[in-house]
Amino acid sequence: xxxxxxxxxxxxxxxxxxxxxxxxxxTITGPKGSLSREFVSSRHEILQEGGAIIVRIDVPRRKExxxxxxxxAHMNNMVKGxxxxxxxxxxxxxxxxxxxxxxxxxxxxxxxxxxxxxxxxANILSGVEVKVQNKTEVLVTGIDKEAVGQxxxxxxxxxxxxxxxxxxxxDGIYLIDKA
Numbered sequence: 468x469x470x471x472x473x474x475x476x477x478x479x480x481x482x483x484x485x486x487x488x489x490x491x492x493x494t495i496t497g498p499k500g501s502l503s504r505e506f507v508s509s510r511h512e513i514l515q516e517g518g519a520i521i522v523r524i525d526v527p528r529r530k531e532x533x534x535x536x537x538x539x540a541h542m543n544n545m546v547k548g549x550x551x552x553x554x555x556x557x558x559x560x561x562x563x564x565x566x567x568x569x570x571x572x573x574x575x576x577x578x579x580x581x582x583x584x585x586x587x588x589a590n591i592l593s594g595v596e597v598k599v600q601n602k603t604e605v606l607v608t609g610i611d612k613e614a615v616g617q618x619x620x621x622x623x624x625x626x627x628x629x630x631x632x633x634x635x636x637x638d639g640i641y642l643i644d645k646a
Contacts, residue, residue, distance in 0.1 A: 474532050476522040476539035484546055488515055493542065497549025500610045504545065506538050513538075548610035555619040556644040557605040559626075560637065566626075568599045568640075575605075575622050581638060589625040592618050605640065 480486050484497040493513060494503040506513060510531060512523045520542055522535045547553075559566055564582040568575070575589040575597055591597050595609040595618045605622060609615040619642055626639040 470526070471532075472526055474524050474527050474535055476535045478520040478522070478539055478542040478546065480518050480520060480546065481550060482518075484549060486515060486520055488513055488520070493520070493545075495542070495545045495549055497546070499549050499552050502545045502549055502611060504541060506541075508534065511535060511538070544612045548612055552608060552610050553612050553615045554644075554646045555607040555615055555642060556646075557607065557619060557622060557640050558643045559603045559605070559640045562638060564638075566638075568602070568605060570597050570599060575618075575625070577626055577640070580626055581636070587625045589621040590618070591621075597622075 480495075481497075484495060486496075487494045491507045491513075492503055492505050494501060496502075508531075510524055510527075511534065512521075514521045514523060522538045522542075524531050524535050527535070559568055559577075561580075564579050566580050567578045569578070570576070570591070573591045573593075575591055577587040577589075580587055592614040594611055595607060595614050597618065598606045598608075600606060607615055607619045607622070609618075623640055623642055628636050628639065
């Protein structure tokens with residue numbers, strides 16, 4: 468069996484984006500904002516050469532190689548976030564009781580879900596913007612992919628169907644598009 472002596476994962480940095488590495492913290496700044504993330508490992512090295520960031524590991528094991536690929540994916544998401552941003556689109560569907568959607572501070576509020584008197588709420592994470600359009604569409608936007616995805620999941624999870632047959636009662640808020 469052949470042993471690989473070094474693995475290098477390269478993250479290309481576009482011209483309008485700047486990256487800096489201070490210890491274990493990588494900061495990427497672009498036209499839409501700035502993102503920082505800590506990457507901690509005793510065996511991995513993160514280097515900046517020219518217009519790229521390199522994640523390097525010498526004599527890797529399988530999990531260490533996988534971790535290098537994961538870090539590369541995280542940094543690519545950070546670059547995409549500060550240049551383009553992330554947008555998730557959700558849609559509210561109902562058959563009998565029309566639900567009303569609203570954003571109040573850092574909470575997303577769903578009123579009249581299945582005729583319930585108590586409104587359902589979902590947390591909106593910091594750095595994420597939520598808009599309600601056409602009374603049934605919800606746009607979740609931001610530069611941090613994990614925060615945008617978690618906020619969309621919180622909104623979707625706030626309208627779970629309990630004590631009913633999900634095949635019959637399909638009311639709720641569902642993810643329809645990611646960009």
